[in-house]
Amino acid sequence: VKLAVIKETKPFERRVALTPDVCKQLIQAGFECIIEKDAGKSSYFEDTSFTSVGASIETNKSALLSSADVVLKVNPLTVEEISHLKKGAVAISFMYAATNQEMVEAAAKQSISAFSVDAIPRISRAQKMDALSSQANLAGYKSVIIGAYHLGKIFPLLMTAAGTIKPAKIVIMGAGVAGLQAIATAKRLGAVVEVSDIRPETKEQVESLGGKFIEVKGDDSIKIEGGYVKGVSEDFLKKQQEVIAKHICEADLVITTALIPGKKAPMLIPEDVVKNMKFGSVVVDMAVEQGGNCACSEFGKTVEKHGVTIVGEPNIPSLLPLNASELYAKNIATFLTHLATKDGFKWELDEEITKGSLIVHNGSILK
Ligand code: NAD
Numbered sequence: 001v002k003l004a005v006i007k008e009t010k011p012f013e014r015r016v017a018l019t020p021d022v023c024k025q026l027i028q029a030g031f032e033c034i035i036e037k038d039a040g041k042s043s044y045f046e047d048t049s050f051t052s053v054g055a056s057i058e059t060n061k062s063a064l065l066s067s068a069d070v071v072l073k074v075n076p077l078t079v080e081e082i083s084h085l086k087k088g089a090v091a092i093s094f095m096y097a098a099t100n101q102e103m104v105e106a107a108a109k110q111s112i113s114a115f116s117v118d119a120i121p122r123i124s125r126a127q128k129m130d131a132l133s134s135q136a137n138l139a140g141y142k143s144v145i146i147g148a149y150h151l152g153k154i155f156p157l158l159m160t161a162a163g164t165i166k167p168a169k170i171v172i173m174g175a176g177v178a179g180l181q182a183i184a185t186a187k188r189l190g191a192v193v194e195v196s197d198i199r200p201e202t203k204e205q206v207e208s209l210g211g212k213f214i215e216v217k218g219d220d221s222i223k224i225e226g227g228y229v230k231g232v233s234e235d236f237l238k239k240q241q242e243v244i245a246k247h248i249c250e251a252d253l254v255i256t257t258a259l260i261p262g263k264k265a266p267m268l269i270p271e272d273v274v275k276n277m278k279f280g281s282v283v284v285d286m287a288v289e290q291g292g293n294c295a296c297s298e299f300g301k302t303v304e305k306h307g308v309t310i311v312g313e314p315n316i317p318s319l320l321p322l323n324a325s326e327l328y329a330k331n332i333a334t335f336l337t338h339l340a341t342k343d344g345f346k347w348e349l350d351e352e353i354t355k356g357s358l359i360v361h362n363g364s365i366l367k
Helices: 020-028 047-051 061-067 079-083 101-109 124-129 131-150 177-188 202-208 234-250 271-275 321-339 352-357
Strands: 002-005 032-036 056-058 070-072 090-093 113-116 158-160 163-165 169-173 192-196 223-225 228-231 253-256 282-285 302-305 308-311 358-361
Touching (some): 020 321, 032 061, 047 056, 070 321, 131 308, 169 177, 177 192, 192 234, 234 271, 352 358
Parallel strands (some): 002 032, 002 070, 032 056, 070 090, 090 113, 169 192, 253 282
Antiparallel strands (some): 158 163, 223 228
């Protein structure tokens, strides 16, 4: 089976789908790895580090795509890229099929099989393939570092001859994978951390990391399915905004990670709350790609509004391209070996992981 890794084309994307170490393992398992020239460069993997483990480098992208059995990428394949693939080829990447109809239709038209790593079921057996978690984990860490960079004060308590500095107060909204890593990172740096989430089980998880849980009394409108929030009413969000406003207005740094899969991110910090935030405080809105948790955040920009610095960085994992590529490559290799051996594909269409992640197959759209 011939694997092709193409260079990411999305602006500011610095990750790569396979690293030399993972290529080495796949080559040992009998796969052939071909990497587009410079595909690993922005994550600090040189072409020579791929060739030294037995991979080959290709400069002609369309030739690479048309000869591949499997194309591996981080971001969704473009319609143009798909148009070069041979019938029956396999594409594996983040695809966000629900919001990427154009790509899904192109994949069906080309009769390829498209597996979306963001749709891999989050069951124990699939943990090693869970790229959503591996990337969110790193993003949670980096969000705290970004916040610390913009904040005009330090995180820990510091007692000096010149006086005592109080620890910074950080509020984290959403205690999923990213939020929990943000709590751990902020605690390690010495901050006081408060957290809000609406899944009841998160209280214990937050407390086990040393965070204080902000209690917001839930209501019937909160729908939780398979560990995800599926929806909340506007009334509940209003109530939640009121409870958390006090905490946000006392915070030095607020990190928001709240998401509702397939929907717009919940609005947690309206502009009038930003107006009441401390002068010099910082918001890192990790939900900015899904519309944002803060009314003042702007996609791809760091802005200052009402004396508050608001960071709207959409692709935080890409700011840690080395680790993010390493973990993504391991996720992908585990997933790939679940689907294929060196001699060909072995998947069973009704197996849970395969079924969950297969978006397009034999010209049909499955999701
Ligand atoms: P996510 O990125 O979809 O959402 C982030 C967090 O935002 C979630 O914790 C969610 O509850 C929270 N949120 C939604 N609305 C909110 C609101 N109004 N206020 C505050 N917080 C709000 O979540 P995720 O990190 O992808 O994790 C989702 C679930 O998947 C969790 O239950 C997690 O434990 C589970 N998970 C399971 C596995 C596994 O078993 N293999 C792996 C990873 C995650």
